[in-house]
Amino acid sequence: GQNIDQPTEMTATEGAIVQINCTYQTSGFNGLFWYQQHAGEAPTFLSYNVLDGLEEKGRFSSFLSRSKGYSYLLLKELQMKDSASYLCAVQDSNYQLIWGAGTKLIIKP
Amino acid sequence: IAGITQAPTSQILAAGRRMTLRCTQDMRHNAMYWYRQDLGLGLRLIHYSNTAGTTGKGEVPDGYSVSRANTDDFPLTLASAVPSQTSVYFCASSAAGATDTQYFGPGTRLTVL
Numbered sequence: 775g776q777n778i779d780q781p782t783e784m785t786a787t788e789g790a791i792v793q794i795n796c797t798y799q800t801s802g803f804n805g806l807f808w809y810q811q812h813a814g815e816a817p818t819f820l821s822y823n824v825l826d827g828l829e830e831k832g833r834f835s836s837f838l839s840r841s842k843g844y845s846y847l848l849l850k851e852l853q854m855k856d857s858a859s860y861l862c863a864v865q866d867s868n869y870q871l872i873w874g875a876g877t878k879l880i881i882k883p
Numbered sequence: 884i885a886g887i888t889q890a891p892t893s894q895i896l897a898a899g900r901r902m903t904l905r906c907t908q909d910m911r912h913n914a915m916y917w918y919r920q921d922l923g924l925g926l927r928l929i930h931y932s933n934t935a936g937t938t939g940k941g942e943v944p945d946g947y948s949v950s951r952a953n954t955d956d957f958p959l960t961l962a963s964a965v966p967s968q969t970s971v972y973f974c975a976s977s978a979a980g981a982t983d984t985q986y987f988g989p990g991t992r993l994t995v996l
Binding site: 778805806807815817818819822843858861863869870871872873874875876 | 898
């Protein structure tokens with residue numbers, strides 16, 4: 775079956791760095807997405823990786839290793855507004871998105 | 884303002900009733916999607932449409948139907964609601980179909996009693 779694994783919850787301190795991991799087993803791979811979802815709101819797009827390596831976008835970076843079925847989202851200089859759930863999603867061979875359950879990130883002052 | 888709107892924002896429904904969740908986008912995106920989101924689970928695809936006039940089944944289509952009469956609208960109908968359909972429903976769209984980034988509406992919180 776298809777599976778996306780990410781930690782259920784993480785806690786970090788304001789101003790620090792946090793890495794949220796995502797491992798996947800899917801039938802085929804056509805790209806990996808990270809979304810941010812604040813409580814009670816819709817998911818919003820953060821990043822897309824299709825090739826191995828690091829994609830940097832401001833305070834957020836996303837890494838992909840296709841051979842290991844692994845990605846991480848790196849958040850630097852954490853701010854209170856970064857408290858949210860972070861969703862990892864993989865496009866399978868049919869280009870359908872398979873979603874992880876999300877990682878709830880709690881930022882403490 | 885460009886984007887996706889959903890209606891209603893929330894609804895409490897008696898089991899057995901029929902309900903249509905509305906979704907409209909003004910970005911002229913070709914593809915549209917309906918997901919449900921339940922606590923502890925990832926988003927699950929209910930139905931999708933790659934272009935106006937076509938629809939397809941996702942991971943959890945039973946008990947739901949959709950139509951895509953035009954580019955902008957993609958309503959989701961529950962013919963006879965059951966308590967297990969209590970969930971938050973998100974509509975999404977993407978410009979060029981399945982390979983493109985999906986953008987989400989604000990969601991509808993549905994409770995079936």
